[in-house]
Amino acid sequence: MSTMLASFLTLAAILFCIGLYGVLTKRSAVIVLLSIELMLNAVNLNLVAFSKYGVVPSLKGQVFSLFNIAIAAAEAAVGVAILIALYRNRGTANVDEYDDLRR
Amino acid sequence: METVFSQYAWAIPTIPLLAFLVLTALGRQIKGAASLLGLLSSLAALVLSVLVLTERWSPDAEVYSHSIDWVNLGEVTLRVGYELTNLNVLMLIVVTIVSTLVNLYAKGYMEGDDRQHVFFAYIALFTSSMLGLVVSPNLLQLYMFWELVGACSFLLIGFWYDRPAARAAAKKAFIVTRIGDVGLLIAILLLFWQMPDHSLDFSVIQTVFQSGDSLAQHGITAGIATWIASLIFIGAMGKSGQFPLHTWLPDAMEGPTPISALIHAATMVAAGVYLVARTFSIFHVSPTAMAIVAGIGGFTAIFAATIGLAQRDIKRILAYSTVSQLGYMMMALGLGAVTAGVFHLFTHAFFKALLFLGAGSVIHAVHTQDIFQMGGLGRKMKVTTWTFAIGAMALSGIPPFSGFWSKDAILAAAWEQDHKLLFVIGVLAAFFTAFYMARLFFVAFTGKPADDQIYQQAHESPSSMTIPLVVLAVLALIAGFVYTPFNGQFGIWLTGEPAEDHANVLVMIISVAAGVCGVLLGYVLYRPGQSQRVDKLEQAAAPLFRVLERKYYIDELYNWLIVRPLRVIGKGLDIIDRYVVDGLVRFISAFVDGWGRTSTRVQNGQLQTYGIVSLFGFVALVLLMLALGRGFW
Helix, strand or coil, X not given: CHHHHHHHHHHHXXXXXXXXXXXXXXXXXXXXXXHHHHHHHHHHHHHHHHHHHCCCCCCHHHHHHHHHHHHHHHHHXXXXXXXXXXXXXXXXXXXXXXXXXXX | CCCCCHHHCCHHHHHHHHHHHHHHHHHHHHHHHHHHHHHHHHHHHHHHHHHHHHCCCCXXXXXXXXXXXXXXXXXXXXXXXXXXXXXXXXXXXXXXXXXXXXXXXXXXXXXXXXXXXXXXXXHHHHHHHHHHHHHCCEHHHHHHHHHHHHHHHHHHHCCCCCCHHHHHHHHHXXXXXXXXXXXXXXXXXXXXXXXXXXXXXHHXXXXXXXXXXXXXXXXXXXXXXXXXXXXXXXXXXXXXXXXXXXXXXXXXXXXXXXXXXXXHHHXXXXXXXXXXXXXXXXXXXXXXXXXXXXXXXXXXXHHXXXXXXXXXXXXXXXXXHHHHHHHHHHHHHHCCXXXXXXXXXXXXXXXXXXXXXXXXXXXXXHCCCEHHHCCCHHHCCHHHHHHHHHHHHHHHCCCCCHHHHHHHHHHHHHHHCCCHHHHHHHHHHHHHHHXXXXXXXXXXXXXXXXXXXHHXXXXXXXXXXXXXXXXXXXXXXXXXXXXXXXXXXXHHHHHCCCCCCCCCHHHHHHHHHHHHHHHHHXXXXXXXXCHHHHHHHHHHCHHHHHXXXXXXXXXXXXXXXXXXXXXXXXXXXXXXXXXXXXXXXXXXXXXHHHHHHHHHHHCCCCHHHHHHHHHHHHHHHHHHHHHHCCCCC
16 A cells, blocks of 8 residues: 555656756756646646545545646646747747846 | 223234134235235234233233133033233233244245245244233133144144155154143143132132142142142143153254244243243142252253254254253242243243344355354354344343343342252353354354355345344343343232342352353354364264264164154054954955855846755755754644
């Protein structure tokens, strides 16, 4: 039982770390957005794993993960839309060239 | 008696002050008229002083005093005003006469100087402060003017501030007199503490210190009185160049010569003598203080006179002579002979101003101050030479010139008090004085020119310079008749006490003999064509001569004992300041600067960098929590 939970959690942690790595290091804004999706999915995996093998198993966790998927889809749509607008404006999709916070 | 003019006596110091303000504000514009303005202001003060004097002929003229409240401090009220006694009216006359003549003289002497207007402004300020000092009714006001004249002296000694020697002399004068001023300040504070109602008025001091009984009545012990008197005397020592604070006065000769005549011969340096005379009652109740005053005065008189024997610089000879004569005055005061001391102050002011102005006239003509480079000037500068001779004879105490009468009065006082040592010192100092004046005169004015080039350019000075010389020569000739053994009115007038009969034929003979012997010896040694004999004499007594020429190594001694240790301490403090205090400040600023620099590097606007920083921060927090062993919640 608990070995199943541990392997799910390990997988989720690896997935999260890959996502985090991508967010912090990749130059292309599209890859960064993709990496964020990875991190969200790591969370979803956690929720589902706990709802099945947790101390008090229930369906709530799976419901939450469905909500999460919907929100992630909305977020991806908004993020890509902003990215396209940015690309039109600046002529680049490289994250390291977006340094407006400095001004 | 009606007092018409006395009530306007406040104007005497105010007129020169106005002149100073006008000269400071408009000096640049009125350049040429600056000397005229200075002269007129002094002249106005002189006229007013004479008018005031006419109201005070009678010996029992009331003291005229007028003060207004200045500051109210609870129970204590500080007052300012003016007071006229016969003593300070006499001082008013001396100061205004000399100041007027010096203004006139300086017009010729300072001709062509770019900063003339500044010079005359300073003289006006000095005159004003000196007159204010003289009419002050209380010690506090006197102290303020006392510092003002010191500041003027500083400014005028350093008038040619592009000369390093003048700068050094100005600083030295200021610092050395300051040592004395601290003494005076402490004396004032002691008085303020001890006097009934904290009064510092001279009139109150006079009544409180009238006698031992009145002192005891006000709860002042004799010990305190001695302290106060001694501390006041320290102040007087600083201003009047008494040993051991005399070193600044000869150096002060770096200033323009009219200044040497006005400030460092006739008026400011006499302020110390005036102060002692003004607060004489304090000294009178303390035999110790009197002995100190007499002792220091007598020692200074002989000490400075011997230094004068070996100097080569015409102004320095006169400066040491001034120190010596001030010592005479102090000695007279210490002997209780106020009249004699003040009388010597009075005559000395005229003949010493005359001598300095004469020396200035010579320097103006030949541009050197070394008497051994002059020689034979008598043929080219008739007026200067004659007037200088009169001044020299007055200083040497040859009758009937004024110096004789006043010096005789002092010697007679020493004789009558049976003070053998001081009497002998006085006679010896008189002898030396006569000798060095004869030396100066014969070397500089007679004989063959020592330097043809210098002799060629010698010429008589313009009339604006010779007129003051003649006036002062007349005064040096007649001022002594104010108070001769045959009329003692002056003594009664000045101190209100019946003059003792000081016609002492024996003393007179001794005093004249000392003067004449000095002059004769000077003539024998330094008369024209005697240079070889002098050289031999100087070689024979070379070590002694060297000691005298180096002024007993007093300056060197002070340099090693006081100046250098202070410099070392100063250096040490400087290092502490530079490396410890400044170092700390620099470290703090460098730290903040470095911190700022590293944190700007983080703030680069790159979102990913921020993310990394946040990640590391989070990891650090987690590690910290684990290390503290507290778990996450």
